[in-house]
Amino acid sequence: MDNRGYYDGFGGAFIPEILVATFDELVDAYMDAKADSGFWREYEQIMSSYSCRPTPLTFAGNLTEHFGGAKIYIKREDLNHTGAHKANNVMGQGLLVKRMGKKRVIAETGAGQHGVATATMAARFGFNCTIYMGEVDVERQRPNVFWMERLGAEVIPVKEGTRILKDAINEAFRDWVTNMDTTHYVLGTACGPHPFPEMVTYFQSIIGKEARKQILELEGVLPKRVYACVGGGSNAMGIFSDFMDDPVELVGVEAGGEGLESSRHASRLSSKDASIGVAQGYKTYFLQDDDGQMKETHSIAAGLDYVGVSPILSHLKETGRVRFEAAMDHEVVDALSFTIRKEGLIPALESSHAFVQAFKEASELSGDDILIINQSGRGDKDIFTVADAFKDPGWEKFIIKKAEGYNA
Amino acid sequence: MDNRGYYDGFGGAFIPEILVATFDELVDAYMDAKADSGFWREYEQIMSSYSCRPTPLTFAGNLTEHFGGAKIYIKREDLNHTGAHKANNVMGQGLLVKRMGKKRVIAETGAGQHGVATATMAARFGFNCTIYMGEVDVERQRPNVFWMERLGAEVIPVKEGTRILKDAINEAFRDWVTNMDTTHYVLGTACGPHPFPEMVTYFQSIIGKEARKQILELEGVLPKRVYACVGGGSNAMGIFSDFMDDPVELVGVEAGGEGLESSRHASRLSSKDASIGVAQGYKTYFLQDDDGQMKETHSIAAGLDYVGVSPILSHLKETGRVRFEAAMDHEVVDALSFTIRKEGLIPALESSHAFVQAFKEASELSGDDILIINQSGRGDKDIFTVADAFKDPGWEKFIIKKAEGYNA
Amino acid sequence: MLKSYLREQRTKKDILLMTHIVLGYPSFKESFRIVEEMVEAGVDIMELQIPFSEPIADGAVILKANQRSLAAGSTVEKCIAFAEKAIQTFNIPFLFMSYYNILFKYGVRQFAEVMAETGLKGAIVPDLPPEEGAEYIEAMADHKLAPIFIFTPTTSMERMKKIAGYADGFIYCVARRGVTGADTEFSLEFQKYLERCRSATDLPLALGFGVKEKSDIDFLRGKVDIAVVGTQTIRIVEKEGVDAVGGFIRGLRS
Amino acid sequence: MLKSYLREQRTKKDILLMTHIVLGYPSFKESFRIVEEMVEAGVDIMELQIPFSEPIADGAVILKANQRSLAAGSTVEKCIAFAEKAIQTFNIPFLFMSYYNILFKYGVRQFAEVMAETGLKGAIVPDLPPEEGAEYIEAMADHKLAPIFIFTPTTSMERMKKIAGYADGFIYCVARRGVTGADTEFSLEFQKYLERCRSATDLPLALGFGVKEKSDIDFLRGKVDIAVVGTQTIRIVEKEGVDAVGGFIRGLRS
C-alpha cells in the first residue's frame, strides 16, 4: 500500500502488522473495481433494483415559503432500503466482498442503522454476519438488534470501554485481526484506516452525483449551499463530493448535544474540545484529553455520537472548503418536529442536525438561491428517542401496558 | 351520478341522501381529472419527487434458488414514502382535494398505515386532518398514532362497535355527513361507495403499470402469476389492473387468521363464512351473520382485519379472473422470517400473506416461469407484533425496562 | 294508505308527532312499555328501528342503542314479532326503520311481504337512495307499503322532485347536515329549505334531526306536517326511565 | 544498545524471557511489586504498557487492564515516573509499549527524549507500521532507542526484510492471527513461520501471543531468542495475587 490515503496529514493507515496483507488485498480489490468501468454500473444497478436509487430530490415548498428565503430542496436518502444512506456503502462493500471471495462480514454499529444495513446486505449476498454493538447501544436500540437477528446476524454486545460505538469498532478490529482470511470488515463511515475513508466516500458519492444532476435538471443552476449532518462523515462526504469543484458552500453539522460549553457533545470540528490524534487506525480530530485518551461523547442522535471524524473532513475543515456548525439536541427535536408538520417528512435525528442549520440560514438568502439538505435517513426508527423527547403520555402508557403484558 | 360503479352487481353507492351532492362533486372532480391528460403526469411527478416511484422490481435470487421453480420478483411498494402502497392513493386523492378546493381531510385507519399516509399528505398539502381509529387499534398501533399526531393530525379513538377498522369507517362517514362542505373523506382502500373502488384502483394502478413495464424490460415476457394480499383490496387491484387482459394468473391472498374453520379469520372471498351484503356504502362479500350483522374478524395483520372487500374483487372472484387463497397467521410469520433471512427484505405482515402463497406454488413452476409478489409495505412498522410472534426475550426485557423508566 | 291517513290526521291536529325507538333497547320489554307510553301520550306514528351493526347515519346515542340491543341478542325475527304485537295492541301506524343490509339479507321481496302481513305501513332505509332501490320500491308498491325517502339541505330542487316521484306516505326532511342526535339551529336559512321541500312535493312532510323540545315543535307548526322526535326520547329513557316518556311527549305539543 | 545486550544475555541463557505488564493495574503500587517479583524470578526484559483507551490489538484481559488503570487515574506522566523508578531499582532493560496516539499527543520527539532520559531502551507501538513511523524511527535513532517492529504469519518475506530494515533491538514475532490473550497452536506451520522470520533478519527474535506455560517455552527454545509472556501474568495476578507471579515465572524455564 503506497498511497496511504493522506489528506494533507489527515488519514493514513495505522494498522497492526497482522492486517497489512488484508489491507493490501482490500486496496487492490477496491482499485481494481474502481478501474473497472463495469463495476460502477453494477453498483448502480443493484442500488436501483434492490434499493430505490436514484432517490428523489424533493422540493420543500412549505418550508421554503415559511422561511421566505432560499428554495429548500431535500435529498431523500431516507427512502433507501433499510431507511438511510448506510445502504449505499454496505451494498458497495458487499460487491467488493464478492470480488474478494470472502464469505463473512463483520461490522460495528452505534445507532444500529449500519448494523441493520450490513445484516441486510449479508442476507442478500449470502454472507455470514457478525455485528459488534456497544452494550449501551444494544439496550437503547433494541428494535435494530431485533431486526439484525431476524436477518440472521449475530449481534455481539461489547461490554468493554464506554460500551458504545467506538468500542464496537475496536471489537470489530479484534475480530478482523483474527479472521481476516475469511472475513471483511464493513466499516460504516468514512473513517478508519485507508482505504475506508476514500472507499466509503466513493460509494456514498452516488448521493452527490444524483443530487447535482437533479438540481441542474430541476432548476438549471447549482445550489448556493449544501447541508449534511456529520457523524463519521459518510453522508456528508457522499453529498459534498460532487460539488467540491463548484462554487457551492458546503456545510457540515455536528452534534452540539447539550452545548459546546457543556462537554456533553460530539463536535470534533466545530468545537475547541477536539485535537488531532491517531486512533482506530487513522489520524484526525478526536475528542480526547491531553494524554490522548478518548473522551465520552454525547448526542441525542446515536449515529453522531462518535469521538472521531472522517480525515477527509478534517482536511476540508483546515482548507476552509467545508464550514462546520453544531446543532444542539433541543434544536434538533424542534427542527424534526417542524419538518414533520410542514412537509410530512420524518428525518432521522441525525439528519435533523442538517435541517437545524439550514433553517437558521434559509431566510438570509434570496429567493433565487437554492439550499439542499441531505436527509440521510428516516426518523421512524428513532421513535423511542423522539417519543421521550416529546414526553408523549400516550406512548408511555402504551409501553407500560405492553410491559405489563410481558410481566404477566 | 349515473354510473354507480357496478361490477356485475357488486359495488354501487349506498349513501345517505345528505352525501349525494358531495359524491356528485367527487365523481365530477375525479372524472375531470381522469380526462385531463396533465393530471396523471402531475400525479406521477409528485409520486416520483415526494415518494420514490417507480419503485423497483427486485429479483429475489435467493428465494428463487431455494424453491427451485419459478423466478421470483418482488414489487417494492415498501420503498414508498411512509412505507407502503397507501402513499399512492392518498397523494392522488390529495391532488383531487386541491382541485375541489377543500381544506380538510378525514380518514379511517386500522393498522395506522393509511392514517399516517393521510396525515403525511395533509401536512404536505397544508390540509387540516382528522383520523378515525378504533380504540383497540389506537392501543395496539401506538407508534403510528404518535407519528400522526406529530404530523399535525387529530386522532380520534372510536369507542363504539368492535372498536376496529370498520367502526372507524362508520365514524368517518359520520364526520363527513356533517362537514362535507369543507371536507374530503380519503378512503383508504378500494372499498366503499362509488367512486372509491374505481378511484383508489386508478391511483394504485401505478403499481401494475410499472411492474408490467419492468418485467417486460427485464425478462421480455409476462409473469405467469402475480400475488397480492387482500385487505380492502387496493394493493391487489393496483398490481392486478394492468395485467387484467394478459394471460397472467392473478392470486389474491386473504387473512386466514387461525384457520378458515376457526371463524377467527378475515377471509371474505376464500372462505364459506362470507355472503353478499350491503354495508359501509357498497355491495360486496361481507363476513356477516344470517341477519346481516357484521361479524368480528381476526388477522395477525391489522391491515387485513376487515369485514368487507373491494366489490371489484368480488366481481373478479365470481368471474374466476382472480384466484383467492388464505394464509394463516403462523404461515405468515414463517414467510416473513424466511424472506428477511434470505433476501434482506422485511415485508409487512399484510404483504407477507402474498409471500406465503407464492412460496407454496413457486416450486411447482418451471425455471422459465416468473412470479411477481407485491410487497405492499415494509414490516419494521410491525415490530410490536412480530417481536411478540417470536416471543423475543431481548425485546420483552427492553420494553419492561423502558416501562420501568416511565413508571419511575 | 299511509299518505291519506296522515292527511286525515292533519285535519284534526296542526302538527303530527312521529317518534323513533330502537327495538330491543334497553330490552324488548321496555321497548314495548315505551311504545305504550308514547301511544297513550298521543304520538301519531312510530318508527321502529331494527338494529344494525353499522348504522352510519346515526349519531352516538342511537348507535349505542343499536349495539346494546344487538349485544343483548336482538334479531330481525324478534323485531318483526315485536312489531306484530305492537300493531295488534296499538291503533297507530308503525314503520320499520333500518339499514339496507337487513332488508337485503332477508330478501327485499320477502321483507316487504312480511311487513305487509305484519301490518306495518312503510319503511325508512337511510342508506338506500332511490337509485339503488328499484327492487325495494317495486316490492313496497306491490304490498301497498310506503317507501319513505329523504330530502336534505344539500338536495337540489331537481333531485327533490325526482325523489318525490319514488316516495310514498311522506317525505322525511332531514333538518341539517350530520347524523342523528345533534342540535339543529332553526334559522332563516332552514325556513327557506323547508319552503323548497314544500314546493317540491305535495306529500306530507316530516322533519327530523334535532327536534327535542316544545319550542322546536312550535317553530315547525305550519311549516311541516310531522315533527320527528328520535334521539331525545332515548336520552329521556336513559336519564329518567321509561315512565318519564309520556310526560315528555305530552309536553311537546301542549 | 539493546540488541547487543540481548545477544550477550543469549550467550548465558538458551532462551530469554520478556514479560509485559499494564502500568497502574491493579495499581501502580502493585505494578511495582509485580516488576519486583519478575525481576527476582529472572525475567530478562520487560514491556511496560502505558494504558490507552482504544487498545485495538489487545484482547479482553489486557483491554480490561487498560481500562481499569485509566479509570483509576493513570496518566502518561505517572507511567514515566513509574518507569524511572523501576529503572533505578532494577537492573534489566525496560521498554515502553503503547499505542501511537500516546506518543503522538506527547510529541513523538519529546517522547523519545523523555524515554532516553528515563533510561528506557526502546518501544513497541503495535498500531504503528513502519510506513507511518518515519518521525518515530528517526527520533528513536537520535536517542539510540530501539524501535521494535513486528512480524506476523501474514507478513511476506519481502515485507519482513523491509521491516527489519527499520527495526532495532529485536523483532517481535506475533505467533498467530488475533489479539493478545488467546491460545496459540505451536504447529508445524508455526515452525515454518519462525524459520521465515529467522531468515529475514539477524536481529534477535521475540515470540509473543499465547505463550503461557513451560511447554510453550520448551517448544520455543532454540527457535527464537526471547519468549514473551503477556496476558498470562495478568491472569495469575487476578486469580492468585501478586505473590504468585515469581513462582509462575520461575516455573517457565526450570
Ligand SMILES: Cc1ncc(COP(=O)(O)O)c(C=O)c1O
Ligand atoms: C441516518 C443517519 N445519518 C447520519 C449518520 C451519521 O453517519 P455519517 O456521518 O457517516 O453519515 C448515521 C449513522 O448511523 C445515520 O444513521
Ligand SMILES: Cc1ncc(COP(=O)(O)O)c(C=O)c1O
Ligand atoms: C402494507 C399493507 N398492505 C396491505 C394492506 C391492505 O390493504 P389493501 O388490501 O387495500 O391493499 C394494508 C392496510 O393497511 C397495508 O398497510
